[in-house]
Every structure is written in structure tokens, then in C-alpha cells.
Amino acid sequence: MERTLIGDVPSLIGQIVKLQGWVNIRRDHGKLIFIDLRDRSGIIQMVIIPDKEEAHKIAKDIRNEFVIEIEGLVKARPGGAIKEGVATGGVEIEVEKLVVISKPEAELPIDIAAQDLNLNLDTLLDNRTIALRNDKIKSIFRIYAELLRSYAETMNKDSFVEIKTPKILNAATEGGANFFKIKYFEQDAYLAQSPQFYKQAMTGVFERVFEVGSVFRAEPHYTTRHVNEYIGLDAEMAFIESFEDVMNQLEKTMAFVMSKIAENCQSDLEKYNAQILPVEKIPRMKLTEALEILDKEYGKKMETVDIDAEGERMICEWVKKNNNCDFVFLTHYPTSIRPFYSMPSADPQYTETFDLLFMGVEIASGGQRINDYNQLIASMKKHKLNPDDFKHYLDIFKYGIPPHGGWGLGSERIVQKILGLGTIKEAILFPRDVKRLTP
Amino acid sequence: MERTLIGDVPSLIGQIVKLQGWVNIRRDHGKLIFIDLRDRSGIIQMVIIPDKEEAHKIAKDIRNEFVIEIEGLVKARPGGAIKEGVATGGVEIEVEKLVVISKPEAELPIDIAAQDLNLNLDTLLDNRTIALRNDKIKSIFRIYAELLRSYAETMNKDSFVEIKTPKILNAATEGGANFFKIKYFEQDAYLAQSPQFYKQAMTGVFERVFEVGSVFRAEPHYTTRHVNEYIGLDAEMAFIESFEDVMNQLEKTMAFVMSKIAENCQSDLEKYNAQILPVEKIPRMKLTEALEILDKEYGKKMETVDIDAEGERMICEWVKKNNNCDFVFLTHYPTSIRPFYSMPSADPQYTETFDLLFMGVEIASGGQRINDYNQLIASMKKHKLNPDDFKHYLDIFKYGIPPHGGWGLGSERIVQKILGLGTIKEAILFPRDVKRLTP
Numbered sequence: 001m002e003r004t005l006i007g008d009v010p011s012l013i014g015q016i017v018k019l020q021g022w023v024n025i026r027r028d029h030g031k032l033i034f035i036d037l038r039d040r041s042g043i044i045q046m047v048i049i050p051d052k053e054e055a056h057k058i059a060k061d062i063r064n065e066f067v068i069e070i071e072g073l074v075k076a077r078p079g080g081a082i083k084e085g086v087a088t089g090g091v092e093i094e095v096e097k098l099v100v101i102s103k104p105e106a107e108l109p110i111d112i113a114a115q116d117l118n119l120n121l122d123t124l125l126d127n128r129t130i131a132l133r134n135d136k137i138k139s140i141f142r143i144y145a146e147l148l149r150s151y152a153e154t155m156n157k158d159s160f161v162e163i164k165t166p167k168i169l170n171a172a173t174e175g176g177a178n179f180f181k182i183k184y185f186e187q188d189a190y191l192a193q194s195p196q197f198y199k200q201a202m203t204g205v206f207e208r209v210f211e212v213g214s215v216f217r218a219e220p221h222y223t224t225r226h227v228n229e230y231i232g233l234d235a236e237m238a239f240i241e242s243f244e245d246v247m248n249q250l251e252k253t254m255a256f257v258m259s260k261i262a263e264n265c266q267s268d269l270e271k272y273n274a275q276i277l278p279v280e281k282i283p284r285m286k287l288t289e290a291l292e293i294l295d296k297e298y299g300k301k302m303e304t305v306d307i308d309a310e311g312e313r314m315i316c317e318w319v320k321k322n323n324n325c326d327f328v329f330l331t332h333y334p335t336s337i338r339p340f341y342s343m344p345s346a347d348p349q350y351t352e353t354f355d356l357l358f359m360g361v362e363i364a365s366g367g368q369r370i371n372d373y374n375q376l377i378a379s380m381k382k383h384k385l386n387p388d389d390f391k392h393y394l395d396i397f398k399y400g401i402p403p404h405g406g407w408g409l410g411s412e413r414i415v416q417k418i419l420g421l422g423t424i425k426e427a428i429l430f431p432r433d434v435k436r437l438t439p
Numbered sequence: 440m441e442r443t444l445i446g447d448v449p450s451l452i453g454q455i456v457k458l459q460g461w462v463n464i465r466r467d468h469g470k471l472i473f474i475d476l477r478d479r480s481g482i483i484q485m486v487i488i489p490d491k492e493e494a495h496k497i498a499k500d501i502r503n504e505f506v507i508e509i510e511g512l513v514k515a516r517p518g519g520a521i522k523e524g525v526a527t528g529g530v531e532i533e534v535e536k537l538v539v540i541s542k543p544e545a546e547l548p549i550d551i552a553a554q555d556l557n558l559n560l561d562t563l564l565d566n567r568t569i570a571l572r573n574d575k576i577k578s579i580f581r582i583y584a585e586l587l588r589s590y591a592e593t594m595n596k597d598s599f600v601e602i603k604t605p606k607i608l609n610a611a612t613e614g615g616a617n618f619f620k621i622k623y624f625e626q627d628a629y630l631a632q633s634p635q636f637y638k639q640a641m642t643g644v645f646e647r648v649f650e651v652g653s654v655f656r657a658e659p660h661y662t663t664r665h666v667n668e669y670i671g672l673d674a675e676m677a678f679i680e681s682f683e684d685v686m687n688q689l690e691k692t693m694a695f696v697m698s699k700i701a702e703n704c705q706s707d708l709e710k711y712n713a714q715i716l717p718v719e720k721i722p723r724m725k726l727t728e729a730l731e732i733l734d735k736e737y738g739k740k741m742e743t744v745d746i747d748a749e750g751e752r753m754i755c756e757w758v759k760k761n762n763n764c765d766f767v768f769l770t771h772y773p774t775s776i777r778p779f780y781s782m783p784s785a786d787p788q789y790t791e792t793f794d795l796l797f798m799g800v801e802i803a804s805g806g807q808r809i810n811d812y813n814q815l816i817a818s819m820k821k822h823k824l825n826p827d828d829f830k831h832y833l834d835i836f837k838y839g840i841p842p843h844g845g846w847g848l849g850s851e852r853i854v855q856k857i858l859g860l861g862t863i864k865e866a867i868l869f870p871r872d873v874k875r876l877t878p
Contacts, residue, residue: 003678020678022643022839040598040646065839105812105837129640129835138644145601152591159479162584164670164850166869167606167653168619170876180607181622182630184667185659185873191621198869201568201878204461205577207479214606214653220624228623231603239442239459373544392878396568398544400461400504411603430605430637434624437609439640439831 001071007041010091012074019044019093020101022133023066025113026059033059036113037070037093043086043135046072046093055098064113065133067102070095121423128430128439139268140427143261144415148212150260151233151411154253155210160235163209165198167191167216171389180218191216194408195234196341200369201396203238203404210235212411220434224423225309225361225413229432236406243343243352243368246405247284247329250356250364254327255279261418272419277326282356283319284329290315305334313360326417329354340383341376343368343405356407359417366407373397440510446480449530451513458483458532459540461572462505464552465498472498475552476509476532482525482574485511485532494537503552504572506541509534560862567869567878578707579866582700583854587651589699590672590850593692594649599674602648604637606630606655610828619657630655633847634673635780639808640835642677642843649674651850659873663862664748664800664852668871675845682782682791682807685844686723686768689795689803693766694718700857711858716765721795722758723768729754744773752799765856768793779822780815782807782844795846798856805846812836 004017021039033048033056048059072093083089109127110119112134117124124131131137152162168182169190179190195211202209215232240246262276287305294300298314319328332350342351353367370376376397377387387394416427425431430439443456460478472487472495487498511532522528548566549556551573556563563570570576591601607621608629618629634650641648654671679685701715708715726744733739737753758767771789781790792806809815815836816826826833855866864870869878
């Protein structure tokens with residue numbers, strides 16, 4: 001007999017099915033034993049009556065998270081017993097045979113059948129492999145998978161070629177800080193903190209490229225929005241007229257991704273009461289304008305032309321109120337706080353760069369890059385960097401690189417903010433922070 | 440005026456278009472100057488006549504790999520001048536305006552317009568960012584991108600959930616050898632050499648998961664099929680009846696991926712005279728049977744029940760001759776040469792595992808895993824491993840893990856073998872080996 005998925009059961013009333021899955025909850029009413037069985041497609045109620053002696057006997061000893069296989073009859077529930085709003089709420093299974101496939105070795109450390117786990121972060125992460133079985137937590141990673149899927153779909157559709165670039169580097173590029181150091185045979189090496197240089201090189205090859213890859217940051221942060229390893233959604237595109245083209249492309253990308261998550265993850269979003277607003281035109285404002293708004297509307301003054309986490313939250317709040325949009329582009333960051341490869345604006349104190357903020361937090365950073373060899377050397381010197389340390393990077397620009405720009409987008413923050421999770425760590429299967437390398 | 444892509448030009452005869460791209464080749468016939476312009480969509484011939492004085496003057500100084508923008512008239516070529524087999528062979532552009540967008544700083548170190556670069560591997564890789572612009576080399580990475588795209592497509596379709604697992608680990612799992620060591624704040628850490636443990640844990644969550652991610656191997660290999668960093672295509676699936684289910688799924692996956700590459704990368708394949716055979720039933724034979732064939736047909740004897748690179752080439756040759764298939768599954772490897780988590784066969788000297796060979800080389804390794812906590816501990820001990828070193832891994836199996844199995848598939852070897860590339864390094868944008876960390 002072939003296995004049936006629980007999600008397919010409601011259309012099989014009157015038939016005998018074979019199901020496999022985990023015991024989500026077991027309720028022993030003496031004579032009747034009820035088991036909610038869970039598989040990848042859903043949860044369904046099963047009843048074991050005393051007449052089925054062998055199954056009933058086994059069911060007596062079953063506990064949560066036992067992996068079992070059953071055969072049983074699909075029955076329509078009587079009117080009063082129908083559970084509204086549950087996919088399988090109109091049916092139940094009368095179990096005829098029951099086999100234990102895998103029996104837990106230990107008592108469950110947490111009650112994963114609860115609707116909300118309500119655990120503190122350390123407990124949640126210490127028990128990660130079991131906590132992830134909770135239905136509400138699983139929704140986080142179904143949405144995350146849809147983000148990965150839809151990002152690649154829209155990039156491919158717009159003729160960006162997917163690339164994979166090395167994560168082990170011979171030099172700590174981009175200035176040197178915040179790199180993890182590796183012992184690489186007889187050499188020292190470093191973990192990539194972005195695919196920046198490689199994707200720029202690839203604009204000379206394919207014009208448009210994207211990468212989904214690991215990013216490593218050796219920053220000793222203790223915030224709700226930082227981790228030391230994450231998945232970056234990068235893109236780079238050539239023959240742009242200005243960095244507006246990059247923002248247009250990113251806007252289109254976010255619109256697509258958000259629409260796909262809204263479309264394909266409805267029930268996952270509902271568990272968090274999360275609402276996705278359709279993305280149309282994302283407001284764009286200069287960083288200096290944003291700082292004026294912060295000053296005028298929130299009485300918040302920054303000492304330099306820069307914005308902090310609180311300022312990002314406030315400006316998102318302001319944009320939400322005034323434009324009913326969860327996104328905002330802040331543009332024209334000062335040269336002094338942007339990497340050396342940032343294209344200067346007409347006023348060279350500023351750059352043709354942007355950050356994309358979403359629901360209070362920066363999710364992407366991007367802009368136009370300098371594509372002229374000599375201008376790049378001059379910019380390195382201005383940033384107190386030694387061009388000799390960037391030989392391989394500079395080589396890229398020796399042989400004709402068109403005007404180009406791109407972005408680095410943090411995948412986990414998007415899901416964190418969509419669902420209103422307290423920390424980015426909840427949006428990562430097995431997060432890595434300064435202290436945590438397990439499980 | 441909007442930019443037109445070269446690929447769209449053939450349908451625009453009689454119209455003025457704006458093109459942007461690289462000078463692939465320039466031929467100066469004194470009066471007439473011909474330029475083959477290259478963009479991401481193709482290459483087209485342009486002619487600059489002396490009447491267009493300004494454009495002609497600029498064209499005199501142009502060299503290969505200049506980035507230029509032109510405006511010109513699309514003209515049909517006269518019958519005799521039509522280039523058969525070239526997408527744009529029926530048209531040329533009569534240039535009216537020409538602007539240099541980006542001028543190379545240096546002479547090109549290699550002639551990338553040549554059909555074949557014919558460089559030795561070190562020269563090819565030392566000049567990687569420029570060599571990648573060669574049309575034939577670009578085809579490698581278009582096929583690679585199609586592999587990534589189609590792998591995710593077929594996995595998603597079969598309800599595998601895409602996951603991303605950490606690449607920084609606190610312990611050198613799977614026995615300890617061949618790990619790169621990292622300085623991680625106050626701790627030592629290691630780079631993941633496979634997502635094995637995490638994907639197994641995730642079978643308890645989503646039943647079926649896949650991952651596309653970086654794999655790091657600190658093995659000092661000097662072969663044509665090894666590198667120290669590559670992209671693994673992993674999958675793991677629960678509720679299998681036996682490891683035949685895993686082979687069935689991998690067979691289906693390879694059939695899909697190969698058909699998509701054949702369908703969507705025809706012209707890329709043609710450049711290498713590469714032919715993709717439709718994948719139907721992949722032959723399966725026990726390793727011991729394969730060794731008998733090697734002995735009988737090739738006079739090759741192995742000292743133990745194991746196979747080496749030469750044996751893999753031979754058995755693929757034999758299968759190709761006898762079954763007209765580029766793939767073969769070798770099954771039932773001895774327990775002693777498989778990881779401790781491999782499910783033993785009925786005869787416990789052997790395991791329910793397989794390697795998938797393709798055109799002479801192993802591209803995937805997989806099988807059924809032990810899913811019982813106590814059996815796993817016993818197997819660790821048999822493999823002389825200390826269960827205390829595997830606490831987090833063992834925790835996974837405390838709470839009900841169904842029978843499951845999966846595979847690790849090397850992405851770059853697939854493309855290497857399809858195209859008959861001499862080494863896997865040619866199938867990686869920026870490969871990393873024992874000596875090479877650049878560019």
C-alpha cells in the first residue's frame with residue numbers, strides 16, 4: 001500500500017489510507033485514544049477504538065514525537081465536530097493498524113505541539129533541532145525557502161546569470177577588518193565577507209549576475225539584527241545609466257519576491273498575523289533629507305551625516321505613515337562612510353549609493369561602483385588604502401569594465417521583519433553568533 | 440534612445456538602434472573599419488564608413504575590449520555575405536555614432552576573441568577575470584547556471600524544502616580529518632565539509648530538504664577532479680523504504696537536470712561538441728560486481744573491496760558500451776570505507792549506500808542513514824569514534840527520526856564531464872586548490 005500524505009486525505013472519505021508521520025499530540029480517553037498525526041503536508045486527528053485491540057494496545061504506550069505508520073478509514077466528521085479553519089478539520093481517521101517506526105529515546109525537553117513555544121532565545125536555540133518541528137516555527141522556513149526560490153526566479157527572468165564565487169580569499173579585502181582567519185595549508189587565508197569583487201569582475205563577463213551565498217562577518221555584535229554568518233542575496237549589473245537603475249531593479253525584485261511570498265505562503269503568514277503590502281514605488285530620499293525629518297519630527301539629531309538603528313526605525317515609521325510603504329531607499333551616503341569603490345556624486349562629498357530599509361531595518365546596501373582604473377586608485381588612496389594590496393581587484397578594471405552597480409541583500413532580515421520576529425536568529429535554522437556555534 | 444540587445448537586432452532591419460558592449464575584434468581595412476561588438480546576448484558585425492567622420496576617427500584608435508556605445512542602422516547582408524550558423528549572421532550595423540564608454544588601461548594579456556584559448560591551466564587561471572570573457576568559456580558557466588536553476592526547480596517540484604545550514608562548526612564532525620580550522624572569536628572552529636548532520640536533522644522537520652551550498656575540504660589533492668572549495672547539491676528525504684528510493688529520486692533529478700541543460704543550453708553544448716544522452720533507467724550494480732567486471736574485462740584487480748579513479752573510468756566505459764548510459768550507480772560499499780552513519784545491509788559487512796558515477800568520475804555519494812539512536816552509538820564505537828564528541832548530532836536522534844537517506848552531489852564535476860573539460864578547475868569561476876587562492 002502506498003503512503004498517502006495527510007494533506008490529500010480530505011478528498012478520500014470512505015477509503016483506507018496508509019499514513020506516516022509524527023505523533024503531534026496524544027489524548028487518552030481510556031476507551032478512545034486520539035492522536036494528532038503530523039507529516040510534511042499537515043496534521044490530522046485519528047481515533048483508535050478499543051475494538052482494534054492490537055492498535056489500541058500500542059497506542060497506550062505511544063507518546064509525542066513517536067514516528068508511526070497507520071492504516072485506517074477516512075471518515076467525515078459529524079457536523080458539530082467539524083473544525084473550521086483547519087485543512088483536515090472535516091475528516092478523521094479510524095485507525096485499524098498501527099506500527100511504531102521510531103521511538104524517541106528521551107522525554108521531550110519542550111512541548112513542540114503548543115501553538116506558541118514561548119521560550120527564551122537560548123532555550124529555543126539550545127533545543128533547535130526539536131523546536132524546529134513546531135508548526136509555527138516551520139512556517140518561518142517555508143517562507144524563507146520561498147524567498148530563495150522567488151529571488152532566483154526573478155533574477156533569472158531578468159537575464160541575471162547565477163554565479164558561485166569563492167568564500168576563501170587570500171587577502172582581507174575591502175580594508176581588512178572583520179574577517180575570520182583560516183589556516184589554509186601553508187598559507188593564511190580569510191573568509192569572504194561579501195562576493196563584491198568577484199561579482200564586479202563578472203559584470204565584464206555576463207553584464208548581469210547574481211549570487212546566493214554564505215557571508216561571514218567577524219563582528220562582535222550583540223544585537224537583534226546581526227549574526228556572524230548569513231546568506232547574502234547579491235546582484236550586480238552593467239551598462240547602468242545611474243544608480244537609479246540599480247534601485248529600479250531592486251525595487252522590481254522586492255516587489256516580485258514579496259508578491260510570491262504573499263501568494264504562496266498565506267497560511268504561514270497568517271500564523272504570525274503578518275501582512276504583506278503590495279510593493280509599487282518605493283520612496284527614495286537623500287540621507288540628509290531623512291536626517292532633517294528625524295530632527296524635525298522626532299527631535300533626533302545625529303552628530304555626523306549618518307544614521308543609526310534608532311534613526312532607521314524612525315524613518316521607516318515616518319514613511320509608513322506618510323507613504324503607506326514598508327520600504328524606503330536612503331540615498332547619497334557620504335563618501336567617508338562608504339567603501340572606496342563607491343561612485344562619487346556630482347558633489348564628491350557624497351556617493352551614488354543607497355541603503356534599502358524595510359520595516360525599520362536596513363536589508364540591502366548598494367549603489368554604483370567606480371569602473372575606471374585610475375579613479376579607483378585615487379579613491380583607494382583617499383580612503384588610506386594601499387593599491388598594492390588590491391592587485392587582483394585592480395586587474396579587473398584594466399580591460400574595459402562598463403558602468404555598473406549592484407546590491408547586497410540580507411536574506412534573513414527580510415523574513416525576520418515580515419514575521420515580526422524579535423531577532424534575526426529566529427529566522428536562521430542554526431544561527432552563529434559570537435558565543436554560539438551549536439548545534 | 441533605449442539600448443537594444445544584440446540578440447534582438449536581426450528582427451530590426453531598417454531601424455536605427457543603440458548598442459552597448461565590448462569590442463570583440465576590430466579589423467581596419469583603411470577605409471572601412473569592421474568591429475565585432477559583443478554584449479551578453481551575442482556578437483554582431485558593425486561597419487564604420489569614412490563618411491561618418493567622427494565615428495571613423497574614434498574607431499581608428501579603438502582596440503579589443505574597449506567598452507563602446509554606438510548608434511547605427513540595421514542592414515540585411517547581401518546573400519553572399521550571410522554568415523550561416525551565426526544568430527546575427529544575416530545582418531550588420533552601419534555605425535553612425537560611436538562613443539567610448541571605458542578604455543582598457545593595458546594591453547590584453549591573452550587573445551580572448553580566439554575560438555579556443557589554448558592556454559595552459561596556470562595562465563588560464565592567472566588571467567581568469569579576462570579569460571572568462573571568451574565566448575566558449577562563458578558557455579561553461581551558462582550551463583553551470585542552468586544546472587543550479589534546474590536542480591532547485593526539480594527539488595522544489597518534488598516538495599523538498601530549500602534550507603541553508605551553517606558553514607562554521609564548533610567541531611570537526613564526521614571523524615575529524617580534512618577540516619580547515621578557523622579562529623572564531625575566543626573559540627576554535629572549523630569549516631563545514633558537508634551539511635550532513637544538519638540536513639539529517641531537518642528530515643525530522645520537513646521530511647524532504649535540499650541545500651545548495653559551499654563545501655570546504657582541506658585535502659591536499661593534486662588531481663583533475665578535486666578542489667578545496669566547491670558547491671554541493673545536497674538532498675535528504677525521510678520515510679524511505681530502502682536506499683533504492685534515494686537512488687530513484689536522484690535518478691529522476693539527474694534526468695530532469697540533464698534534459699533542461701540539453702534543452703536550454705544547446706548552443707553552449709555545441710561549442711564543445713557535447714552530447715547529452717537522455718537519462719532513463721540508470722544501471723545499478725553492487726561494488727563487488729563492478730570489481731568482478733574490472734577483473735574479467737580489464738584485468739584490473741583491487742586489493743580490497745574498493746574502487747579507485749581508474750576503476751571508475753573503466754566501469755563507466757563498460758556501462759556505456761553495454762547499456763549506452765553515461766551514468767551508473769555502484770552500491771553496497773563495505774562498512775569499513777563508509778561513514779559511521781551509513782545503514783548496514785542485511786550482511787553487515789556492507790552498507791545501504793551508493794556512489795553515482797558519470798562519464799568516468801564519481802559525482803555523488805549517498806545512501807540510507809542509521810536513524811536509531813542506539814544503533815548509531817554502536818556504529819560510532821565500531822568506527823573508533825567517541826560518542827561524546829557527537830553530542831549535538833546524537834541529540835537529533837533522541838526524538839523520533841524516521842528512516843531516511845540522501846545524497847551529496849558535486850555540481851562542478853557534472854559540468855566538467857558534460858563538456859569534457861580537462862580539470863574541474865575549468866568548471867569553477869575562481870577555483871581554490873592547495874596552492875591557488877587567487878584571483
